[in-house]
Amino acid sequence: MTILGIETSCDETSAAVIRDGKLMSNVTAAQLFHKKYGGVVPELASRAHQRLIVPVVDEALSNSGIRKDQLDAVAAVYGPGLIGSILVGLSFGKSMALGLGIPFVGVNHMEAHILSNLIDSPKPSFPFVNLTVSGGHTQLVLVRKPFDYELLGETKDDAAGEAFDKVAKMLGLAYPGGPEVDKLAAKGNSKFVEFPRSYLDEDSFEFSFSGLKTSVLYYLRRIEYDKSKNNGDSALVANICASFQAAVVDVLIQKLVRAAKKFQTRDIAIxxxxxxxSELRRRLKAVAGENNLSLFIPKFEYCTDNGAMIAMVGYLKMLGGVASDLELTAEPNLELC
Ligand SMILES: Nc1ncnc2c1ncn2[C@@H]1O[C@H](COP(=O)(O)OP(=O)(O)OP(=O)(O)O)[C@@H](O)[C@H]1O
Ligand SMILES: [Mg+2]
Structure with a gap:
C-alpha cells in the first residue's frame, strides 16, 4: 500500500510518501517570508502553496523512488487551518487522485499531529494519552486506537504555541517566538518571576494561557520594559523567558501525567x-521516568506541520478501506472528534 500525503493547512507546503507503513520521503518547504510580517499572512500563504505544491510533490516522489503510477491513494489535509491554504493541497490531491484513477483520502490535521507518533519506531501502544501543543491548538486526547479518540480537554483561550509567540512579541523577539523563547530560556533563571500557573479546577483537563500572557504584560509594564532594545539587558530577557516557559511547562506536564493515571495508560505522547x-522534552522525560510511564515524542521534523503525518493517516484509513468522496470540502474549523 503506497500513499502520497499532502499538507498545506498553514504555512508549510509538505509532501511525503509512505509504503506499507514505512516513510519513504518527506519534503517540506517552509514559507520563511512570513517572518517579516510577524505572523502568517493568509493570502500570501495560499499563493506560496500554489507556487510550491508541484515542486514539493515532485521532490517527495523522486526522493522516495516511487513513480506516480505506483501510488495506491493520495491523502491531503482538509482542515482545520487557513481556508485558502487548505484549498490548494486539497484541490491538488483530489485532482491527482482523479487523474490517476486511485482513491482520495481527506485527513484531519489534528488527528495527523497525534498519529505522527506512529511514523518512527518504537511506537506508543494503545491506549495512550497524547498532548498536542501547536500554534493553534492545545488538546489532551485519550487515543484508544486510530480513529477512536476522546478529547479530554483543550484550551479555553490561547494555544500554547500562540502564548509563546505573543510573549516573544512583547519581548521584541523574532517570529515565530517559540524557538526564540526556548533558546533564551536555556540561559535564564526560571524562578526569577513567579508567573501564575493556571490549573483551573483540580480535576480539569482544560487549559488557559491568556492569564499568564497578561501577567507577563503587566510585569513588563511594571519594569518599564522597552522591547525595541530588550532593555539592553540580555540576562533579564533570558530570565523572563525561563520564568514564562516554566509556567507553561508545569501546567502541560501536570495535566498529561494526571490524565495517564486517571485512564491508566502506560504510554504518553506529545x-x-x-x-x-527543549524544557518540555527534558522535564517530561524525567517526570515520565518517575511515574513509570513510557514517553513518545516525534522527531522534530514531524512535530511541526509535515506531509509524513498526513500520509500516515491516509495509509491507516486505506488499510481500513476508508477513502473519501471527491466532493469533500475544506473545513477551516474541523474538530478532532
Ligand atoms: N522550541 C519551541 N518551543 C516552544 N514553542 C515552539 C518551539 N518550536 C516551535 N514552537 C511553536 O510551535 C508553533 C507552531 O507549531 P505547528 O506548526 O505545529 O502549529 P500550527 O500547525 O501552526 O498550528 P495547528 O497545528 O494548531 O493548526 C508556533 O507557535 C511556534 O512558536
Ligand atoms: Mg499543525
Whole structure:
C-alpha cells in the first residue's frame, strides 16, 4: 500500500510518501517570508502553496523512488487551518487522485499531529494519552486506537504555541517566538518571576494561557520594559523567558501525567510544534521516568506541520478501506472528534 500525503493547512507546503507503513520521503518547504510580517499572512500563504505544491510533490516522489503510477491513494489535509491554504493541497490531491484513477483520502490535521507518533519506531501502544501543543491548538486526547479518540480537554483561550509567540512579541523577539523563547530560556533563571500557573479546577483537563500572557504584560509594564532594545539587558530577557516557559511547562506536564493515571495508560505522547520545546522534552522525560510511564515524542521534523503525518493517516484509513468522496470540502474549523 503506497500513499502520497499532502499538507498545506498553514504555512508549510509538505509532501511525503509512505509504503506499507514505512516513510519513504518527506519534503517540506517552509514559507520563511512570513517572518517579516510577524505572523502568517493568509493570502500570501495560499499563493506560496500554489507556487510550491508541484515542486514539493515532485521532490517527495523522486526522493522516495516511487513513480506516480505506483501510488495506491493520495491523502491531503482538509482542515482545520487557513481556508485558502487548505484549498490548494486539497484541490491538488483530489485532482491527482482523479487523474490517476486511485482513491482520495481527506485527513484531519489534528488527528495527523497525534498519529505522527506512529511514523518512527518504537511506537506508543494503545491506549495512550497524547498532548498536542501547536500554534493553534492545545488538546489532551485519550487515543484508544486510530480513529477512536476522546478529547479530554483543550484550551479555553490561547494555544500554547500562540502564548509563546505573543510573549516573544512583547519581548521584541523574532517570529515565530517559540524557538526564540526556548533558546533564551536555556540561559535564564526560571524562578526569577513567579508567573501564575493556571490549573483551573483540580480535576480539569482544560487549559488557559491568556492569564499568564497578561501577567507577563503587566510585569513588563511594571519594569518599564522597552522591547525595541530588550532593555539592553540580555540576562533579564533570558530570565523572563525561563520564568514564562516554566509556567507553561508545569501546567502541560501536570495535566498529561494526571490524565495517564486517571485512564491508566502506560504510554504518553506529545505532538505539534511546541513538542520541540527543549524544557518540555527534558522535564517530561524525567517526570515520565518517575511515574513509570513510557514517553513518545516525534522527531522534530514531524512535530511541526509535515506531509509524513498526513500520509500516515491516509495509509491507516486505506488499510481500513476508508477513502473519501471527491466532493469533500475544506473545513477551516474541523474538530478532532
Ligand atoms: N522550541 C519551541 N518551543 C516552544 N514553542 C515552539 C518551539 N518550536 C516551535 N514552537 C511553536 O510551535 C508553533 C507552531 O507549531 P505547528 O506548526 O505545529 O502549529 P500550527 O500547525 O501552526 O498550528 P495547528 O497545528 O494548531 O493548526 C508556533 O507557535 C511556534 O512558536
Ligand atoms: Mg499543525
Amino acid at each position: 505532538a505539534g510544534g511546541v513538542a520541540a520545546n
